[in-house]
Amino acid sequence: MTENDFLPGDYQNLPEQGKVTWKAPSNIALVKYWGKRPVQMPANPSISFTLDACATTTSVSFEKKNTKDGFSFDLFFEGKPKDDFKPKIQTFLERIEMYLPFLKEYHFTIGTSNSFPHSSGIASSASGMAALSMCLMDIEKQLNPKLDDSLFFVKASYLARLGSGSACRSTKGNLVQWGAHQNIPNSSDLYGIEYPFEINPVFKSYCDTILLVHKGQKQVSSTVGHQLMHGHPYAENRFEQAFSNLDRLKPILADCNLEEFIELVESEALTLHAMMMTSMPYFMLMKPDTLEIINKIWEYREATKTPVCFTLDAGANVHLLYPEADKEKVQDFIKNELAEHCQNGQYIHDQVGLGAIKING
Numbered sequence: 001m002t003e004n005d006f007l008p009g010d011y012q013n014l015p016e017q018g019k020v021t022w023k024a025p026s027n028i029a030l031v032k033y034w035g036k037r038p039v040q041m042p043a044n045p046s047i048s049f050t051l052d053a054c055a056t057t058t059s060v061s062f063e064k065k066n067t068k069d070g071f072s073f074d075l076f077f078e079g080k081p082k083d084d085f086k087p088k089i090q091t092f093l094e095r096i097e098m099y100l101p102f103l104k105e106y107h108f109t110i111g112t113s114n115s116f117p118h119s120s121g122i123a124s125s126a127s128g129m130a131a132l133s134m135c136l137m138d139i140e141k142q143l144n145p146k147l148d149d150s151l152f153f154v155k156a157s158y159l160a161r162l163g164s165g166s167a168c169r170s171t172k173g174n175l176v177q178w179g180a181h182q183n184i185p186n187s188s189d190l191y192g193i194e195y196p197f198e199i200n201p202v203f204k205s206y207c208d209t210i211l212l213v214h215k216g217q218k219q220v221s222s223t224v225g226h227q228l229m230h231g232h233p234y235a236e237n238r239f240e241q242a243f244s245n246l247d248r249l250k251p252i253l254a255d256c257n258l259e260e261f262i263e264l265v266e267s268e269a270l271t272l273h274a275m276m277m278t279s280m281p282y283f284m285l286m287k288p289d290t291l292e293i294i295n296k297i298w299e300y301r302e303a304t305k306t307p308v309c310f311t312l313d314a315g316a317n318v319h320l321l322y323p324e325a326d327k328e329k330v331q332d333f334i335k336n337e338l339a340e341h342c343q344n345g346q347y348i349h350d351q352v353g354l355g356a357i358k359i360n361g
Helices: 081-094 101-105 125-143 149-163 165-169 222-225 234-257 256-278 288-304 322-342
Strands: 017-031 048-066 072-077 107-116 176-177 192-194 207-211 309-312 320-323 347-352
Touching: 017 125, 017 256, 017 322, 048 125, 048 165, 048 207, 072 347, 081 125, 081 149, 101 107, 101 125, 101 192, 101 322, 107 125, 107 234, 125 149, 125 165, 149 165, 165 176, 165 222, 234 256, 256 309, 288 309, 288 320, 288 322, 320 322, 322 347
Parallel strands: 072 107
Antiparallel strands: 017 048, 048 107, 048 176, 048 347, 176 192, 207 320, 207 347, 309 320
16 A cells, blocks of 8 residues: 555545544564654564553544634543643644544544553553544544445554554554565555464463563653664664564464574564664663563573563563463562562553454443
């Protein structure tokens, strides 16, 4: 598909008012997206597990207005006005207006909340922008009932990307790939796709416990982090590594080769942080407890032969990945050994999910 495929036809009707609600999950990348080109295009392809429990629920109420002289919206986070987030929504609406020309016809009241604690250190931009995009596509579906489901979800992913790159991987599940790759059919820089190759059932129920080492605002924003890849001395090799790792993943996911899965996922996580440590300016995003957790994971895996591994986003928190079959003993390990390294002992148990869902009522 091209961008022109997302331009709408004539709308059948413009209702006076209405309300829609969607819940969209966060995601955790296995092969990392780091570095981008305008506008919100990835410098390399990526793939992620769609999560389940860590999600954003967004409601959008819309009411016809008399003028079309600009965007009109109010934004509430967990019931309270969130004016500091409005500029990001304004930019998002400007980017997507040509694909949703009804946007200036209405005043929108956007209410959003996260299932995970505020300032928990879990990036909510992916789930938040995905949920908002699903709501806006739901409204378009009302205006154009002939819009088919396949285009609905692809366009939602396309729009979400224009708000936050990784958000395009949160509209579907359970494994979503984003970024053009010659060996992955239908892959695109414009939107995420459901992984088209064989996936062993073990990976469809994989568990992810997020160990909250550090809560609060990130030391460096993702936007700044991506920009640091421009002119980075190791950028081209990193991008080539991502393409290669996606090729490596195909037999790993089909054959459930957990040893190679662990090696690839942990290498990707550490490479992301290595790129940050070798950029200019440079950043150290791990905390001492991040390293303590990683070392304990390695020791536990060696001692018990349990196939646990870690991955990291651009921050200090650790995602502990493990098969559902090992859930009970791994969660005992978390409680007894790893929780002490989490801020206030906090962690969140999650697992692979199926993507965004509509909330009725």
